[in-house]
Amino acid sequence: MSTTTENKFQEIISHAKEYGFVFQSSEIYDGLSAVYDYGPYGSELKKNIRDYWWKSMTQMHENIVGLDAAIFMHPLTWKASGHVDNFSDPMIDNKDSNKRYRVDHLIEGLADTLREEGKKEEATALINKMDQLLAAEDFIALKELLISNNIKCAISGTANWTDIRQFNLMFSTEMGSVAEEANTIYLRPETAQGIFVNFLNVQKTARMKIPFGIAQTGKAFRNEIVARQFIFRMREFEQMEMQFFVRPGTQKEWYEYWKEARLQWHLSLGLPAEKYRYHDHVKLAHYADAALDIEYEFPFGFKEVEGIHSRTDFDLKNHQLLSGKKMQYFDNDIDPATNKPYGNYIPYVVETSIGLDRMFLLILSHSFAEEKWTKEDGKEDSRVVLRIPAKIAPLKLAILPLVKKDGLPEIAREIMNDCKGSFRCFYEEKDTIGKRYRRMDAIGTPFCITIDHQTKEDQTVTIRYRDTMQQERIPLAQVKEKVLAATL
Numbered sequence: 001m002s003t004t005t006e007n008k009f010q011e012i013i014s015h016a017k018e019y020g021f022v023f024q025s026s027e028i029y030d031g032l033s034a035v036y037d038y039g040p041y042g043s044e045l046k047k048n049i050r051d052y053w054w055k056s057m058t059q060m061h062e063n064i065v066g067l068d069a070a071i072f073m074h075p076l077t078w079k080a081s082g083h084v085d086n087f088s089d090p091m092i093d094n095k096d097s098n099k100r101y102r103v104d105h106l107i108e109g110l111a112d113t114l115r116e117e118g119k120k121e122e123a124t125a126l127i128n129k130m131d132q133l134l135a136a137e138d139f140i141a142l143k144e145l146l147i148s149n150n151i152k153c154a155i156s157g158t159a160n161w162t163d164i165r166q167f168n169l170m171f172s173t174e175m176g177s178v179a180e181e182a183n184t185i186y187l188r189p190e191t192a193q194g195i196f197v198n199f200l201n202v203q204k205t206a207r208m209k210i211p212f213g214i215a216q217t218g219k220a221f222r223n224e225i226v227a228r229q230f231i232f233r234m235r236e237f238e239q240m241e242m243q244f245f246v247r248p249g250t251q252k253e254w255y256e257y258w259k260e261a262r263l264q265w266h267l268s269l270g271l272p273a274e275k276y277r278y279h280d281h282v283k284l285a286h287y288a289d290a291a292l293d294i295e296y297e298f299p300f301g302f303k304e305v306e307g308i309h310s311r312t313d314f315d316l317k318n319h320q321l322l323s324g325k326k327m328q329y330f331d332n333d334i335d336p337a338t339n340k341p342y343g344n345y346i347p348y349v350v351e352t353s354i355g356l357d358r359m360f361l362l363i364l365s366h367s368f369a370e371e372k373w374t375k376e377d378g379k380e381d382s383r384v385v386l387r388i389p390a391k392i393a394p395l396k397l398a399i400l401p402l403v404k405k406d407g408l409p410e411i412a413r414e415i416m417n418d419c420k421g422s423f424r425c426f427y428e429e430k431d432t433i434g435k436r437y438r439r440m441d442a443i444g445t446p447f448c449i450t451i452d453h454q455t456k457e458d459q460t461v462t463i464r465y466r467d468t469m470q471q472e473r474i475p476l477a478q479v480k481e482k483v484l485a486a487t488l
């Protein structure tokens with residue numbers, strides 16, 4: 001990361017803490033690595049992102065329904081899904097510092113430095129080589145790649161590496177009170193398996209016909225070794241996943257459909273298209289026949305925010321095998337090739353999987369701006385503003401009486417009572433109006449209204465727009481519909 005991008009990222013992290021968006025977990029005990037808590041405005045923003053996703057998936061798609069499965073699942077789930085055997089990352093330890101690294105992170109770190117030095121082709125060649133070796137699971141050559149590129153441990157400064165080993169990322173715990181009888185169970189590393197094991201329950205009870213989807217949001221846990229970059233990579237995080245069940249043979253077209261539809265979802269928030277790109281996977285996960293990442297240009301470079309995976313019938317087939325329960329669907333549509341119903345089959349699955357916390361970081365990265373300008377009187381002025389898309393802003397409207405007297409607070413309270421059932425409002429009478437505006441800018445509130453003495457005479461208020469800082473007088477009666485129109 002260059003100094004300017006590093007600075008911008010550090011400023012975003014400080015801002016997130018100072019204004020009640022994100023706190024380090026158990027901060028009074030010096031925190032817990034890669035675990036975070038969301039404060040008053042953070043929890044609102046997170047909920048709004050989740051709701052926006054949920055609505056676009058379920059309410060806007062007649063053939064997608066929701067589910068809320070438990071975090072704990074039968075241990076065989078993770079055997080069937082392949083996570084017990086395959087959910088691991090190649091790791092390497094530095095013998096001098098005893099620090100453990102993910103091999104791909106070490107190599108990506110070097111590639112980032114090369115790019116910053118303008119050596120783009122070298123960086124691409126390095127990443128391509130790494131992808132190739134990862135796909136072949138050739139750990140000897142991968143270690144050679146580290147050594148030949150002189151990649152060193154950031155702490156010891158040496159290249160005294162162990163061999164590369166696989167390290168499973170699942171957290172385990174015990175269920176049951178008596179130790180001898182206790183079963184090892186896992187904290188789910190993805191929400192998807194809750195959907196797969198409930199596939200027939202949902203299909204039958206909601207009377208779904210293929211193609212259809214099941215959407216779910218919830219916590220997932222991964223014992224990430226290199227957990228850095230703030231909430232980008234956490235050990236406890238939240239996913240928003242949708243599994244779309246399709247007829248075998250049609251997965252390619254649904255994969256293309258969801259690839260496009262999911263990018264459009266991001267753009268529908270007003271996020272800039274040039275900050276996005278697709279990245280096709282070279283090394284496919286054990287369950288996939290096609291996969292790509294939707295990447296966003298964070299302050300520390302283009303990184304994955306969402307994955308689109310064509311998971312074939314891998315999961316359902318293995319759950320059928322290990323549980324002994326049929327995971328088949330009867331398709332009574334007529335197959336034009338045979339003139340008979342398609343009949344029984346295990347559906348194929350296309351998955352869309354986005355990290356809620358990563359999306360939150362994306363929104364903060366996009367929104368955060370420091371602005372400086374010269375006022376009419378020649379004096380310098382500045383502000384920090386979060387240009388959060390109005391639809392997901394933590395607060396939609398600030399209601400600010402100019403002074404604490406002359407009946408202005410009473411009018412403001414009336415407006416508050418009229419609006420607070422429809423969207424999140426904020427009332428404040430302390431400090432100068434300028435200071436109050438700045439605080440609202442800093443937490444991304446798109447609209448402020450000021451109630452002054454003129455309001456009493458002509459029932460108008462001053463509305464101030466966060467992004468332009470423009471102010472205009474509008475009738476009080478128009479406030480609610482104006483805010484609703486911009487935020488629904």
Ligand code: ATP
Pocket residue numbers: 190222224231232233234235237238239304305306307353354355356357358359
């Ligand atoms: P990465 O390569 O960054 O480790 P992944 O490819 O393992 O991610 P998936 O298993 O595809 O990720 O998970 C889907 C989404 O969940 C990711 O696109 C990301 O947004 C989110 N996610 C995964 N791991 C984490 C994590 N440790 N912290 C926060 N979000 C995560």
